[in-house]
Amino acid sequence: MTVATHDEWLRRAKTLDLPRTHLIDGTEEAGGGSTFTVISPRDGQPLAEVADGGAAEVDAAVAAARRAFDHGPWPRLAPADRGRILLRVADLLEAHRSELALTVSLEMGKPITDAHDIELRAVINTFRWYGQLADKLTDESPHTAPDALALVTREPAGVVGAVVPWNFPLTLAGWKVAPALAAGCTVVLKPSENSPLSALLLGRLAREAGLPPGVLNVVAGDGPVAGRALGLHPDVDVLAFTGSTAVGRHFLRYSADSNLKRVWLELGGKSPNIVLPDAPDLDKAAATAAWGIFFNQGEMCTAPSRLLVHSSIAEDVTEAVVRRARELRVGDPLDPDTEMGALVGEQHLARVLGHIDAARRDGARLRTGGTRILTETGGVHLEPTVFDQVAPGSRLAREEVFGPVLSVLAFDDVDQAVSLANATEYGLAAGLWTSDLSTAHRVSRALKAGTVWVNCYEEGDLTVPFGGMKQSGNGRDKSAHALEKYTELKTTWIQL
Known part of the structure; x- marks a missing residue:
């Protein structure tokens, strides 16, 4: 349950230390110097001036993620070690739960009770669940002829671009970032320009938890600029997006116009x-x-x-x-x-x-x-x-x-x-x-x-996948199936 009264939340809001800069290669950076204003829908007042990321900042973040993937320790850590760091992220999210909930409520208008009790519970559980799952995955060895050995292994897909909306800014970031990190990928997260503050706090806490530089980068900026730059970037291997069907079509075009990166989409609904x-x-x-x-x-x-x-x-x-x-x-x-x-x-x-x-x-x-x-x-x-x-x-x-x-x-x-x-x-x-x-x-x-609820609605947990059919998208968030988006299957055939 929430831990403060209305007056207490109002007092905390006045002293809240909000992040204002990108997180790139483990460092909080202002980028080129331009900013945009985040307006709180609760009263129409400015919340913060936030660094406005464009192509240059996206390039720097992707380059950091590429170095961290190609040469850094993260993909080479034992899965159990990656899992322990994700569990530390969950612990820090729990420790800063009130601060994060207040930030979400201020930036996108969600009731503080829902932000604290539902949104923060979801993102904490997500990092905890994937932290516990990280070393529970197995590869395959199909039965073949007696004179051969076949191995099917899952390898991290590389640099992941994650673009998430404002309605559940931490939950949906967690649904993409946590499984990608558990798989050994590195990530560039682009939150909505309406709700960048909670994502920047998430990046700060992930760094504090021990994520190596470049493993998780957060770039704030406008979708048609920063989001487009991420979608078109030739060094992004996978793009995961939640948002409107119209914007999802853009990301498919960006993939076609660049390196044919895999694009996973969770789009609109009329349920x-x-x-x-x-x-x-x-x-x-x-x-x-x-x-x-x-x-x-x-x-x-x-x-x-x-x-x-x-x-x-x-x-x-x-x-x-x-x-x-x-x-x-x-x-x-x-x-x-x-x-x-x-x-x-x-x-x-x-x-x-x-x-x-x-x-x-x-x-x-x-x-x-x-x-x-x-x-x-x-x-x-x-x-x-x-x-x-x-x-x-x-x-x-x-x-x-x-x-x-x-x-x-x-x-x-x-x-x-x-x-x-x-x-x-x-x-x-x-x-x-x-x-x-x-x-x-x-x-x-x-x-x-993609989901049918019988005699209930919006029920479930992290053990079950979530995603859509038709123009609601493809691929699945949540559950072990989410790792299918962030891994590549490799077959190795050994003639004995």
Whole structure:
């Protein structure tokens, strides 16, 4: 649980020592001298002037990562030794948990309780899990003819470029950095320009934990400049990206235009949440639907933004979700009692409001919300919003809003529910509520999604992989499968 009151978090915010420079080759560097301003969405005030990385800083970071990979100790350490350092990273993240949570809350608007109890728990567990996994992996020796010995070994892929978004700035960085380091790779991390501060703190703590110079580099900067330079860089062997589908397409082009580096993408989502009349607990289904779309201000690629409800229960379930939306406490992200904080910025709010206006024009019925609130605070706040009578072909039913906006669609039978659920270019996640085991298996198989939750939503741990189908991306984060992105298979055939 969080360890401070609202007043205490406010006092800590005034004295927080925020990093402002890149981490390159083990040294905090200002680069070329230009900066950009990080604005806090909680009050619209500047947080820090941060070094603005461009092609020169990316070149320096990649060169450091290349030296560390080709000539440094990290890829040559015993896996158990790499694991021990990752465990020290986890310990330092735990020791600085409040500082990191406060930084996340200030830079992207996440409620401090969620930042402390959920985001920091996730990134700490990620480094701990991969630290423990590092020496548990095995190679293969397939059975061959008696006069030969075949070996299949996994070798670190090289220099990894990791580009991560602002909605879970530490969790998603951890999902990429920790397995890449466990595999013996070196990394250049490029956080979102909206949330660079927590990533820079992560780099600082990783260096303190004993990572050799150049093994983890962090470059702050704009996506079209620093991200593009990383995607095009010929000395980057693997590029791992989480973000929008549009930007994911750019990284595929960068790969084609450079060295054909492997590109792993976790992209957008328009996840369906299907509620059948035989759901084991309709109240729980409705409460979970509301929690899922409003958690993290709806700024989640897996958010269950399409609630598909059987027509016989649609009004009752929708009304329960609307009641929860109206009860939700929206407020200062630094108040531990706040349930929904601020959207990441003014530009993003304008985009979400554009979707709300389009939904009205398309004939959807606004049940609650839809308006900016708390403008006197200077923060970027939006009411939890629910639409029903949403047309399946409308923008609200098809496009990712990435905000606290729920669309409710009714269906008459299971086959229609599956058809509606799959009628999207995305395939990241889905939910299903039913008491029938056969239906659970049959519908889960029919849904085109990388993760299907049955009678729950957003559950799981690091033992299971996470990723998407269709235009939600490729490859998997989490679990041992994540190491497949950061390793190369080598076959050695020995004639005896």
